[in-house]
Amino acid sequence: xxxxxxxxxxxxxxxxxxxxxxxxxxxxxxxxxxxxxxxxxxxxxxxxxxxxxxxxxxxxxxxxxxxxxxxxxxxxxxxxxxxxxxxxxxxxxxxxxxxxxxxxxxxxxxxxxx
Amino acid sequence: xxxxxxxxxxxxxxxxxxxxxxxxxxxxxxxxxxxxxxxxxxxxxxxxxxxxxxxxxxxxxxxxxxxxxxxxxxxxxxxxxxxxxxxxxxxxxxxxxxxxxxxxxxxxxxx
Numbered sequence: 001x002x003x004x005x006x007x008x009x010x011x012x013x014x015x016x017x018x019x020x021x022x023x024x025x026x027x028x029x030x031x032x033x034x035x036x037x038x039x040x041x042x043x044x045x046x047x048x049x050x051x052x053x054x055x056x057x058x059x060x061x062x063x064x065x066x067x068x069x070x071x072x073x074x075x076x077x078x079x080x081x082x083x084x085x086x087x088x089x090x091x092x093x094x095x096x097x098x099x100x101x102x103x104x105x106x107x108x109x110x111x112x113x114x
Numbered sequence: 115x116x117x118x119x120x121x122x123x124x125x126x127x128x129x130x131x132x133x134x135x136x137x138x139x140x141x142x143x144x145x146x147x148x149x150x151x152x153x154x155x156x157x158x159x160x161x162x163x164x165x166x167x168x169x170x171x172x173x174x175x176x177x178x179x180x181x182x183x184x185x186x187x188x189x190x191x192x193x194x195x196x197x198x199x200x201x202x203x204x205x206x207x208x209x210x211x212x213x214x215x216x217x218x219x220x221x222x223x224x225x
Binding site: 004030031033035042043044045048092094096100101102103104105106107108 | 146148150156157158159160163199201210212213214215216217218
């Protein structure tokens with residue numbers, strides 16, 4: 001199994017500012033995934049982050065708005081840039097299990113933008 | 115990943131079995147059926163997955179129809195802690211690809 005921690009657990013931010021969310025895994029993983037969960041909604045995949053290469057973004061998400069870093073095999077950051085109230089969501093990171101068949105999820109970062 | 119269809123919500127009583135249905139009529143031969151659940155204020159957690167045969171683990175059972183176009187997650191004795199959103203996900207067999215979530219079924223459990 002993998003233990004995933006995220007920082008911060010929650011934050012309240014002003015519109016126009018940026019927030020960087022950290023994701024730490026207790027084991028080395030090649031792939032990390034970032035999801036967004038808007039209020040009352042399901043999870044939407046933002047991007048896949050592989051160590052040593054540029055993140056791959058899903059349709060509707062762009063690097064300028066959600067830059068991702070992946071400096072090593074246990075850590076990643078997601079920045080939510082130039083925030084607006086519509087960015088208020090829970091942001092979760094996730095990693096595949098060793099065999100890749102299933103995924104573990106972090107506890108999420110609850111972001112509120114005023 | 116192709117789309118699955120689940121009821122928006124279901125209700126159950128504590129200690130009764132729960133059958134959560136899922137339709138995946140576009141499933142192909144290499145697609146697996148995965149179930150995850152999300153407890154309140156937590157990230158999703160893995161429940162069970164299967165390809166063709168019925169599967170059992172300590173959390174639940176997964177019954178897959180013979181034509182594979184539908185499946186049922188079975189919680190044998192619901193507890194209050196089982197109240198969650200249950201997601202049925204049809205996923206191609208490649209290891210490491212990200213899960214794509216649908217809307218899921220919100221399960222309520224009453225004492």
